[in-house]
Amino acid sequence: MGRIRLVTWNINSVRARLDSVEKLVDKYNPDVICFQETKVQDHMFPGKFFHEQGYSHHAIAGQKSYNGVAVMSRVPLLNIDRRDWCAKGDARHVEVTLPGNIQLHNFYVPAGGDEPDPAINDKFAHKLDFLDEMTAWSGDLPKDSRAILVGDLNIAPYESDVWSHKKLLKVVSHTPIECEKMNTLMQAHDWFDVMRHFVPEPERLYSWWSYRARDWRAAxxxxxxxxxxxSPDLKDSMTSMAVLEDARGWNKPSDHAPVMVEITI
Structure with missing residues (x-):
């Protein structure tokens, strides 16, 4: 039996934060890194840098300046696939097969803009449509699949997932309709929430802190x-989870902290 250490991280421009990536690798030594918001076209992705770090297996889906997801791996990646969600042509999903026949899905769900009203905000309408399409897709997955879904899903579903439930009820990422759609999405495949397994409610659990706070840690x-x-068949294989909050305080940080899990295969 082996082990895979996996990190998911909204890097907020991979080429701008290679120093942070190198620090992550030196300190935590992950086997697989799933990035979101890489903001780079495929032919300009810094593949040589990752190869020099020991990540010789790559699965990337990029576009100019926006979105973009990637999987960098020290273990072989098979059956690489990309899907165009909502027929937008956005790079928001890449799928690979890890050793142990584990299907890994790396997602970047639309943020949804500022106004939580799909009638006047096309970005929020897109987010809701994206979640509906993910729900239909999840329902079609084989019930006995060995699947992991990671990424920036841009929703904080529980009261203890935000600093103030009351103040964020009308803020995109914590509105009732988003939380309800995420719950429906999870039920469609009986997805198991690994982070909340290791840090049960009502303990607070965050992975993102706004750039707007002068001292994000104090605020x-x-x-x-x-x-x-x-998926249910893999939940007992998850042996640990940690939000790497220290990375949020590194030089020129992403506003997201990496999340690390360990999986036995």
Whole structure:
């Protein structure tokens, strides 16, 4: 039996934060890194840098300046696939097969803009449509699949996933309709919330802190926007989870902290 250490991280421009990536690798030594918001076209992705770090297996889906997801791995990646969600042509999903026949899905769900009204905000309408399409897709997955879903899903579903439930009820990422759609999505495949397994409610659990706070750690106005889910057949294989909050304080940081899990295979 082996072990895979996996990190998911909204890097907020991979080329701008290679120093942070190198620090992550030196300190935590993950086997697989799933990035969101890489903001780079495929032909400009810094593959040589990752190869020099020992990540010789790559699965990338990028576009110019926006979105973008990637899986960097020290273990072989098979059956690489990309899907165009909502027929938008956005790079928001990449799928690979890890050793142990584990299907890994790396997602970047639309943020949804500022106004939580789909009638006047096309970005929020897109987010809701994206979640509906993910729900239909989840329902079609084989019930006995060995699947892991990770990424920046841009929703903090529980009261303890945000710094103030009352103040964020009308703020995109914690509105009732988003939380309800995420719950429906999870039920469609009986997804298992790995982060909340290791840090049960009502303990606070965040992975994102706004750039707007002068001292993000002192203010601690966080949200849990990043997630790790598994299908039922894999939940007992998850042996640990940690939000790497120290990375949020590194030089020129992403506003997201990496989330790390360990999986036995």
């Amino acid at each position: 601690d106005k966080g949200r849990r926007l990043d997630h790790v889910w598994t």
